[in-house]
Amino acid sequence: MSDKLPIAKAINAGLRAALESDEKVLVMGEDVGPLGGVFRVTDGLQKDFGESRVMDTPLAESGIVGTAIGLAFRGYRPIVEIQFDGFVYPAYDQIVSQVAKLHFRSSGAVRMPIVIRIPYGGGIGAVEHHSESPEAQFVMTAGLKVLAPATANDAYWMIQQAVQTDDPVVFMEPKRRYWEAGEVDLDSEPMSPWQSLIRRDGSDATLITYGPMVTTCLEAAEAANEDGVDLEVIDLRTLSPLDLAPVHESVRRTGHAIVVHEASRTLGLGAEVAARVTEECFYSLESPVQRVTGYDTPYPPSRVEDDFLPGIDRILDAVDHARAY
Amino acid sequence: MTIPVSASVESAPGADLPLVQLLSPEGERLQHPEFHFDGDDAAIRSLYRDLVMSRRIDNEAFALQRHGELGLWPQALGQEAAQVGSARALRKQDYAFPTYREHGVAYCLGVDPALALFRGVSLGGWVPAEHGFALISIIIGAHTLHATGYALGLSLDGVVGTGDPDRDAAVIAYFGDGASSQGDVNEAFDFAAVNHAPVVFFCQNNQYAISVPVSRQMTVPVAQRAAGFGFRGVRVDGNDVLACQAVTAAALQQARDGGGPMLIEAVTYRMGAHTTSDDASRYRDADEVEEWKAKDPIARVEAYLRSNGTIDQFFTDIAAEAEQLGEDIRAACHALPEPDLAALFDQVYTEQTDELKEQQAAYVAWRSQYEGVES
Ligand SMILES: Cc1ncc(C[n+]2csc(CCOP(=O)(O)OP(=O)(O)O)c2C)c(N)n1
Ligand SMILES: [Mg+2]
Numbered sequence: 001m002s003d004k005l006p007i008a009k010a011i012n013a014g015l016r017a018a019l020e021s022d023e024k025v026l027v028m029g030e031d032v033g034p035l036g037g038v039f040r041v042t043d044g045l046q047k048d049f050g051e052s053r054v055m056d057t058p059l060a061e062s063g064i065v066g067t068a069i070g071l072a073f074r075g076y077r078p079i080v081e082i083q084f085d086g087f088v089y090p091a092y093d094q095i096v097s098q099v100a101k102l103h104f105r106s107s108g109a110v111r112m113p114i115v116i117r118i119p120y121g122g123g124i125g126a127v128e129h130h131s132e133s134p135e136a137q138f139v140m141t142a143g144l145k146v147l148a149p150a151t152a153n154d155a156y157w158m159i160q161q162a163v164q165t166d167d168p169v170v171f172m173e174p175k176r177r178y179w180e181a182g183e184v185d186l187d188s189e190p191m192s193p194w195q196s197l198i199r200r201d202g203s204d205a206t207l208i209t210y211g212p213m214v215t216t217c218l219e220a221a222e223a224a225n226e227d228g229v230d231l232e233v234i235d236l237r238t239l240s241p242l243d244l245a246p247v248h249e250s251v252r253r254t255g256h257a258i259v260v261h262e263a264s265r266t267l268g269l270g271a272e273v274a275a276r277v278t279e280e281c282f283y284s285l286e287s288p289v290q291r292v293t294g295y296d297t298p299y300p301p302s303r304v305e306d307d308f309l310p311g312i313d314r315i316l317d318a319v320d321h322a323r324a325y
Numbered sequence: 326m327t328i329p330v331s332a333s334v335e336s337a338p339g340a341d342l343p344l345v346q347l348l349s350p351e352g353e354r355l356q357h358p359e360f361h362f363d364g365d366d367a368a369i370r371s372l373y374r375d376l377v378m379s380r381r382i383d384n385e386a387f388a389l390q391r392h393g394e395l396g397l398w399p400q401a402l403g404q405e406a407a408q409v410g411s412a413r414a415l416r417k418q419d420y421a422f423p424t425y426r427e428h429g430v431a432y433c434l435g436v437d438p439a440l441a442l443f444r445g446v447s448l449g450g451w452v453p454a455e456h457g458f459a460l461i462s463i464i465i466g467a468h469t470l471h472a473t474g475y476a477l478g479l480s481l482d483g484v485v486g487t488g489d490p491d492r493d494a495a496v497i498a499y500f501g502d503g504a505s506s507q508g509d510v511n512e513a514f515d516f517a518a519v520n521h522a523p524v525v526f527f528c529q530n531n532q533y534a535i536s537v538p539v540s541r542q543m544t545v546p547v548a549q550r551a552a553g554f555g556f557r558g559v560r561v562d563g564n565d566v567l568a569c570q571a572v573t574a575a576a577l578q579q580a581r582d583g584g585g586p587m588l589i590e591a592v593t594y595r596m597g598a599h600t601t602s603d604d605a606s607r608y609r610d611a612d613e614v615e616e617w618k619a620k621d622p623i624a625r626v627e628a629y630l631r632s633n634g635t636i637d638q639f640f641t642d643i644a645a646e647a648e649q650l651g652e653d654i655r656a657a658c659h660a661l662p663e664p665d666l667a668a669l670f671d672q673v674y675t676e677q678t679d680e681l682k683e684q685q686a687a688y689v690a691w692r693s694q695y696e697g698v699e700s
Contacts, residue, residue: 297681314691
C-alpha cells in the first residue's frame, strides 16, 4: 500500500505507528496535545493514545529533555518535540551533557533511546529563532545520532527507525517542506536510516546535501541539465554517523564535490564533508570542494532570507566555478 | 499506566484566591487596605487614553497582518490594563524587559510598535537605552535573568535606596504564565532574591501558553511561588488598570528604596489567539472568551468615567485620536525600509572580520550579476 502524504503527515503517521507498536513509546512536548503541535505533526495522537502517552508539558525545554531522560532510565522511549530550532538551547545542557554521555559514562549499562524532534531551517518568513539550522552542534557531540530526512517516505520510516534505535537520536525535520507531498510506501521494508542515498545520477559534478536542500539541489540539477550539465545529487540522510562511502564513490567519478546546506559556513557539515572528501578522493578531485551555505551571520530578518539561503543560482554558480577550475 | 492529574489541575490554580481590585468590572471604585490609586479623575482619563491607544495599535497591526503586511502578530487584546497600568508606574530612569506581546508597554514608553520585527525587516527596531525598553525576548523567559542582571547593575551603581526620587531606579521584567515554568525564570527569582535586586517580576497570567492552559503549567498560582524564593508575591486583577498601576507603583518603589524584588501576577485573559498563526478554537471554548469579555479592561474605565461626570466629547475626541493613530501606523508600516543583507555583514561584530569581509564581497559580487534582472 502506498499513499501520497505531505512530510508533516508522514511523520504523524510514523509516530502513530511507533506508538502502536510499542507501549513504552511516549510523545511529549509543548502544545503536542489538543493543538497537535504548532505544525500539527502530532495531530490526533493525544485523542487516540491518551494524555499519559502524548503529554503536553510545561513550557520548559530543559525540563522536557531532562524528564525524558528519567523516563528512559525507567524503560520508556520518549519522543520529544522541540517546538522550533531556536528553542532547543534551553535544553542544550541536558542534550549535550546528559543524553549524549550517559551510555558512555555508564560503560554501556544505561541506554537513552530518546528521539528529539526538531523542526529546523528557514524559508518560511518567520521571526527570529524560528529558522535556524543547529544540526552541526549535535553532529559534533559524541554520543548523539542525527537524522535528517528529506522526503515523505523517509520521514515516515526514519521516525520509526529512530524510535527503535537504542541510542539517542536528534531528528531534524525540514519544516519548510512539511507541506510538500510525496509518495509513502507504507509496507515495504525500508532501507537503513544510516545510509546516504543517490537521489539523482549524474556524471559532471556531485551535489552533497540533506534535509530541505535536497529538493533545491534536485531543482538545480534539472536547471543544469538544460545547459547540458549532468549533476549527481546525494542525500546524506544520516548526519551522525555520516555515511560518505557513496559520496567518495561519486566524487571519484565526477571529480567535483559541492556541499549545500542552510546552516552557516564555518564548521557547518560542509567543513567535515570537505575534509573527508579531500582525504579520500584527493587524486580524483579536479577542483577544491565547494560549499554553498548560509553566511556566517546570525539568521537575518526574513525579508532577505532568500539571499541568505542557498538557492539554485548560487548552487549553479558553484558548479560552474568548480568545473572551470 | 496513567499519570495522575493533581486535583487542582482541573481548574486554574488560585482561582479562589483574592485579587487586588480597585475598579470593578462594572466601573465601581473599590478600596483595598494596602494598595491605593493616587490619581484623580484626570489621571484616570489619561490611563483611559493609553488603554484605547494601546488597543488601537494592536488592532491596526492585526489588520496589517491580515492584509499581508506583517508576517505575524501576537495580539495583546484584553491585556491592555496590565500593560498600561504597570508601564505608567515606571519612571524615566527605570528599565523594562519585554516579551513579544508588550505593545501597550511599548506605547507608554514612547517606543514605536514592533512592526519592523514582525514584518521581517529588522531583528530589533529601537535603541533600548533611549527608551528604557530592551529588545523583545522571543526566547521564553531568558530576559527575566537579563532584568535581574540589569537590576544588580543599578545596585552596583548606587542608584538604589538613596532617597532621591529622580535617581533611584528599578527594573520590570514582563513574562507570561507559561514562562514561569522555565528554569531561567526561576533562576532569576533566586538571583534577585539573594541579591535583593531592585526588580519587579510582572507576570501576565493570560491563562494560556499557546494551547496549554495555566492549569497544566502549575498547581499553585505564580504569585505564591515568590514566598519560596523569599520575597513577596501579589495577585492583582490584570484587567483593572488602577489596581495594576497601584500595585506596580508600590512594588517599584519598594525596589527603588532598596527593599528588593517583588512578583506581581496580573490575572488577565488573552482575548485573541496566541498569534495570527494560531487557531484557538482547537483548544478553548467560545463561552470562555465570552465570559472574559464581560471583564473588559477598557469598558470598566469608561463606565466609571461616564458615571462620574466625564462628558461625551472626551470619548469622541479619544476615538478620533485613535483613528488618526491607526492611520499613522499603517503609513509607518508601509514606509519601513527594506533590509539589505549586504549591510548586515557589518553588524555581526563591532569590527568586521576578514572572513566576513570576504563573504560580504562574494555576496555583493554574486548579487550584482542579477541587478536589474527581474526574478
Ligand atoms: C524557549 C522557547 N520555547 C518555546 C517557545 C515557543 N513559544 C512562543 S510563545 C509560547 C507560549 C508562551 O506562553 P506565556 O509565557 O504564557 O506567554 P503568552 O504568549 O501567553 O503571552 C511558546 C511555547 C519560545 N518562544 N521560546
Ligand atoms: Mg500566557
